[in-house]
Amino acid sequence: MQTVMVKGRTYNYIHAIGMGTPGGLGFRNPLDLALGKDDLIYVLSRGSEGEPCQRVTVLTTDEEFVREYGGPGEGDGEWVWGNSIALDDEGRLYLADEWLHRISIFDKEGNFLSKWGVPGSGPGELNGPAGLAFNSKGELLITENLNHRVQRFTPDGQYLGSFGSEGTGDDQLIRPWGLAVDKYDNVFVADWHNNRVQKFSSDGQYMMTFGTPGKGIGELNLPSDVAVDSDGDVYITDWWNNKVEVFDGDGEHLTTFIGNADKPSKWAQQFLDDNPDYRKARMRATSLAQEQLFYSPVAVEIGDDGSIYIVEDQRWRIQVYRKEQDWVDPQFNL
Amino acid sequence: MERDIALMAHLMRRAGFGASRDELEARAAKGYEATVEELLDPEAHGIPPFNEGILYRHLHGFRNPGNPLHMQGNWMYRMINTPRPLVEKMVLFWHHVFATGYSKVDNGNQMLSQIATFRRCGMGNYRDILVELSKDPAMIFWLDNNENHKHAPNENWGRELLELFSMGQGNYTEEDVKECARAFTGWTISNKLPRNPYGRFLWEFQYRADDHDDTEKMFLGHRGRFNGEDIIDIVIRQPATARFIARHLYNFFVADEVQVPSWQDVAPRDPVAINLIGDTFISSGYDMRETLRTVFTSDFFKDESVWYAKVKSPAELIAGTMRLVGDFQYPKPGITTLVEECNFQGQALLDPPSVEGWHTGGEWIDSGALLRRINFAADQMVKQELPGIQNIIERMSTHGALDSEGLVDGCLDLMGPVQVEDETRQELIDHVNKNQPGNGNGDSANFSDRVVGAMQIIASTREYQFG
Numbered sequence: 127m128q129t130v131m132v133k134g135r136t137y138n139y140i141h142a143i144g145m146g147t148p149g150g151l152g153f154r155n156p157l158d159l160a161l162g163k164d165d166l167i168y169v170l171s172r173g174s175e176g177e178p179c180q181r182v183t184v185l186t187t188d189e190e191f192v193r194e195y196g197g198p199g200e201g202d203g204e205w206v207w208g209n210s211i212a213l214d215d216e217g218r219l220y221l222a223d224e225w226l227h228r229i230s231i232f233d234k235e236g237n238f239l240s241k242w243g244v245p246g247s248g249p250g251e252l253n254g255p256a257g258l259a260f261n262s263k264g265e266l267l268i269t270e271n272l273n274h275r276v277q278r279f280t281p282d283g284q285y286l287g288s289f290g291s292e293g294t295g296d297d298q299l300i301r302p303w304g305l306a307v308d309k310y311d312n313v314f315v316a317d318w319h320n321n322r323v324q325k326f327s328s329d330g331q332y333m334m335t336f337g338t339p340g341k342g343i344g345e346l347n348l349p350s351d352v353a354v355d356s357d358g359d360v361y362i363t364d365w366w367n368n369k370v371e372v373f374d375g376d377g378e379h380l381t382t383f384i385g386n387a388d389k390p391s392k393w394a395q396q397f398l399d400d401n402p403d404y405r406k407a408r409m410r411a412t413s414l415a416q417e418q419l420f421y422s423p424v425a426v427e428i429g430d431d432g433s434i435y436i437v438e439d440q441r442w443r444i445q446v447y448r449k450e451q452d453w454v455d456p457q458f459n460l
Numbered sequence: 461m462e463r464d465i466a467l468m469a470h471l472m473r474r475a476g477f478g479a480s481r482d483e484l485e486a487r488a489a490k491g492y493e494a495t496v497e498e499l500l501d502p503e504a505h506g507i508p509p510f511n512e513g514i515l516y517r518h519l520h521g522f523r524n525p526g527n528p529l530h531m532q533g534n535w536m537y538r539m540i541n542t543p544r545p546l547v548e549k550m551v552l553f554w555h556h557v558f559a560t561g562y563s564k565v566d567n568g569n570q571m572l573s574q575i576a577t578f579r580r581c582g583m584g585n586y587r588d589i590l591v592e593l594s595k596d597p598a599m600i601f602w603l604d605n606n607e608n609h610k611h612a613p614n615e616n617w618g619r620e621l622l623e624l625f626s627m628g629q630g631n632y633t634e635e636d637v638k639e640c641a642r643a644f645t646g647w648t649i650s651n652k653l654p655r656n657p658y659g660r661f662l663w664e665f666q667y668r669a670d671d672h673d674d675t676e677k678m679f680l681g682h683r684g685r686f687n688g689e690d691i692i693d694i695v696i697r698q699p700a701t702a703r704f705i706a707r708h709l710y711n712f713f714v715a716d717e718v719q720v721p722s723w724q725d726v727a728p729r730d731p732v733a734i735n736l737i738g739d740t741f742i743s744s745g746y747d748m749r750e751t752l753r754t755v756f757t758s759d760f761f762k763d764e765s766v767w768y769a770k771v772k773s774p775a776e777l778i779a780g781t782m783r784l785v786g787d788f789q790y791p792k793p794g795i796t797t798l799v800e801e802c803n804f805q806g807q808a809l810l811d812p813p814s815v816e817g818w819h820t821g822g823e824w825i826d827s828g829a830l831l832r833r834i835n836f837a838a839d840q841m842v843k844q845e846l847p848g849i850q851n852i853i854e855r856m857s858t859h860g861a862l863d864s865e866g867l868v869d870g871c872l873d874l875m876g877p878v879q880v881e882d883e884t885r886q887e888l889i890d891h892v893n894k895n896q897p898g899n900g901n902g903d904s905a906n907f908s909d910r911v912v913g914a915m916q917i918i919a920s921t922r923e924y925q926f927g
Contacts, residue, residue, distance in 0.1 A: 175530065412650040
């Protein structure tokens, strides 16, 4: 089903972006994306051990390749376990390396600018930085996988404050991952190992919880990321259950996306056109249904036009949905 | 208590991948029989499964691997960290018996799927295991059953089912092989999506009735229009199957035997034990859990004559050493170096040399492999930052001043305990006297160096390399 209408919202599946490649036109184990100005998308490929696939790929939403940069290592402009990225108002890209416990900063062209981060568990120290998001004040919020908290920093790494501690209670976290900030600077945290998303006020006060543990509709199993649209609806990548759950701002479940990639992306089609063996193998396949579904949806971002970008770390692509703003119901007896 | 700890160490080397001293003491306090029961049925005892989420959150490339090192690393990490060691050891056991290779299958996720099947039902009923195996896409492709057609049978799967997976050579005829193959016609795999552009997809088992030879067959003295499951029902009832599985279990868990192809000519090392295992296999209705209970609670298993009567396979040596020193307890970069080491030592996990699997026992050791094994184990012992090493140093430091004899005895105790012959012990003491002299622990750095120095030389002993 390409269109979902639920409680006054209409969601359309739009298209897929990207494919799997060790470099160039594609991604390898993409873990995060950031939406820039001028229709640009930045995609972070985690890659894997022994394969130099780690990179940030910059492309347009209609898959025009712009550039790629970065790579494996511990030097300036390199990373070991790149986990998330965020853009500031000036278009600088911030990248969290959860192995080296540091933040690297790149300019618009992908040139390395600086890095900061001190390993540890004290205030201002980092242990497994996992998710990044800027608030309206330009402060950088970071979740920490192994310190089970959220910290706030200035863009150049000056510690401002933190909230959260290890545990299962309200306002506690276990191995948090992605996070998002809404237009009121409320903070939504994917509380990964507690199978929920928690909402905090801008000063870190617990507000509410989204989702309950489980495999069913509206339930979460190891959620990895969260995004909030301009209406306050909340999108959660339910990583282990291979779906994306959508809630309204009051925590009421709206709908579930399971993946709709019924056509190859532009780059993927180009690959298939250039490689007839693969094209024929795909034509010979008993079913294409498996290809449409999410496999490990790991990150979600919302564009200004209501587009919902969902990154799949095991299918090496992005599926794009859109929340239609001016949808008119069709005649049902057509 | 010392005997309890030593026996527990023996159990954990065989029914698992070794254990730290802390774990051994905790298990010994619980008791041998209770530990066996927990190993046999961890779920019933509240032992959680391995946390896959933690692994894949950090090592994303290990989940649907395109690189065989990532596939192997996935399993190696589980061997090191599994909270259910016997379940994982049985996975290795079945992989030895039902050897299937990446070199042909060329689909890491499919290989891991087969391994997951062993994890799911490897402690269950042997009939169920054989049925699952017959439908396993990796096995079907590995032994060409997708090429086994109604009008053009392929005997590869049928032959190995009888020769290597159930009865063993000498217990069936060539006609039985042909009839067995005919019964499995139509057991195939569906066409899967290609690996590019979106990564690997799993095959699915497909039964094609239109490609199945449904005519009458004569198999092992039975006549009928047999399908695959009928063949398995006949096979598992054969006394030869019970004996074959019993010898495999004895060879893997108790003491090294001659290689499998020699079993039809060479009598078992312990015929009474083989009979006991085989009898339980039959009387339990081919239940592996019951059969393993007989193995681990038997006198022949506990007898000291079979301690160190097995050469550790490279996977056992590496996973066991990691558990001892406390490395890779959480995902981190570098696990592919462990599986490369395993490959270099002669055991490319999930890629055995042939369907016959690996030749085990003394054949793990040649001059090159021996050097690698010793160097690998010894190299790990000097990593004083690792929690397992720190724990041993800390425990040793409570003994007060130690001469070379005390140092060697203490390290032997805490590294296993490892029981060595008197001559070996004296050589170790002489080595320590020469290379790590001193008898005080006032200088903690010097003391730590002495401990890890002794541990290094112990790691090179026959007894450490044996299980």
